[in-house]
Amino acid sequence: MKLTINPGHALTGTVSLPGDKSLSHRAALIASMAAGRSQIDNFLVSGVTSRLLEALTSLGITWRLDGTTLILDGKGLGGFSVPFGPLNCGNSASTMRFLAGALAAAGTPAVLDGSLGLRRRPMDRIIQPLNRMGVNIKGAAGYAPLSMGVSALPLKGGTLSLDVASAQVKTCLLLAGLSAGDPVTISEPGFSRDHTERMLSSMGVTIKSEKISVDGFPRYLTHLAPPTARFGLKPLNMALPGDFSSASFLIVAALITPGSNITLKDIGLNATRTGLLDVLLTMGASIQINAKPTRNGEPVGDLTIKYSNLKAVDICGEKVVRMIDEFPIFAIAAAYASGTSTVRDAAELRVKESDRIGALCSELRNIGVEVMELPDGFAINGIGEVRGGTVEPHGDHRLAMSLAVAGLASAQPVAIQNAEILRESFPEFSDVITRLGGELISDETPVLEKTTA
Secondary structure, eight states, rough: OOEEEOOOOOOOOEEEEOOOOOHHHHHHHHHTTSSEEEEEEEEEOOOHHHHHHHHHTTTTTTEEETTTEEEEEEEOOTOOOOOOSSSEOOOOOOHHHHHHHHHHHHHHEEEEEOOOGGGGGGOOOHHHHHHHOOEEEEEEETTEEEEEEOOOOOOOOOOEOOSSHHHHHHHHHHHHHBSSSSOOOOOOOOOOOOHHHHHHHHHHOOEEEEEEEEEEEEEEEEEGGGGGGGGOOOOEEEEEEEEEHHHHHHHHHHSSSSOEEEEEEEEETTTOOHHHHHHHHHOEEEEEEEEEETTTTTEEEEEEEOOOBBBBEEEEEHHHHHHHTTTHHHHHHHHHHHHEEEESGGGGGGGSSSSSHHHHHHHHHHTTTTEEEEETHHHHHHHEOOOEEEETTOHHHHHHHHHHHTTTSSSOOOOEETTGGGGGOOOOOOHHHHHHTEEEEEEEOOOOOOOOO
């Protein structure tokens, strides 16, 4: 599919967004490990979550979708059936890493595989610590496919030190730790997103986090006490907030498009996820935050965003972890800002759905942005405008949506080849932008008519 974005149309109106992808992933999988029926409202129905649900079916879990409400009957920690074939994780590393932890806790043998892109994602990050816990798991030279044999339960507890702060790896180990014989402590160099800790705590698991100093450097420790979980995880009954990562595209879209003024309802505002929000405010963004009561421990609020003249900013250190998924859309904000913005300490972007640093810099140049690629980031010389042109998202949904946003205020249209990948995490992206007043044309469907939001 080719998607063309025609510039020059202000965005106005109020919208609610699909449920948070990270929470949808966790809620479905962890609910399958609980004993009893769970109901999850505003569940994200997308390519990436469908792979997980299909895997749960292969593991003997019964579920159904009523619109965006997921009803799932969990069978407890050891309730998975042995699948008849490999579990297809698609292009999602989070699906593979989360499933590995859940299967380890259940002691269920399985093979985890996925796309060619997923086979390039590093899996030693979970293989090695799981091996130390006594899990029988092997990879292909540190990559997928992963083969999991029968593991003796209970698993081993103890302290597991991670070289890179990663919520995906931490979640894998926390899920496996539910079947450990002793407490499990996970040590990270940075504080990664804590959705799993909040969700497990709401289901009866004892978890605490703390920050310590080791040789003058901070370490973030997450402690899990598995004996509590042996009494069984409580089923989930929750409504998921709107996805902040999806909201980030709309936030930047409004900030860079003259005349724009939009409100996003019920967005998840977990502080481990909102690094981009803090950075944009530093850049001079007009964003009003209206906090609401928490949902299952997750902060929620409405955001009102108005067009703003942005200024450059430098990003490094702990901020990187808190906005690791938002660097493609940050780059668009930086291109429309005034001055040179730099990103460092973000080498992790090299091993995402694409080499996000290399792919991002290449496509930014294709639409006239002056950008310098760095080993662990990039530098963008913002001049307040973007030329436009034809781009390729490299199979990366976040890059596709970011490039689409760039076209809303560019001098010439932006045309995205192979744009169907944006359906992977935010299928309603084009429709939402159109309802707010943007003009997007797909060669698959008739011109999307603008309506008043």
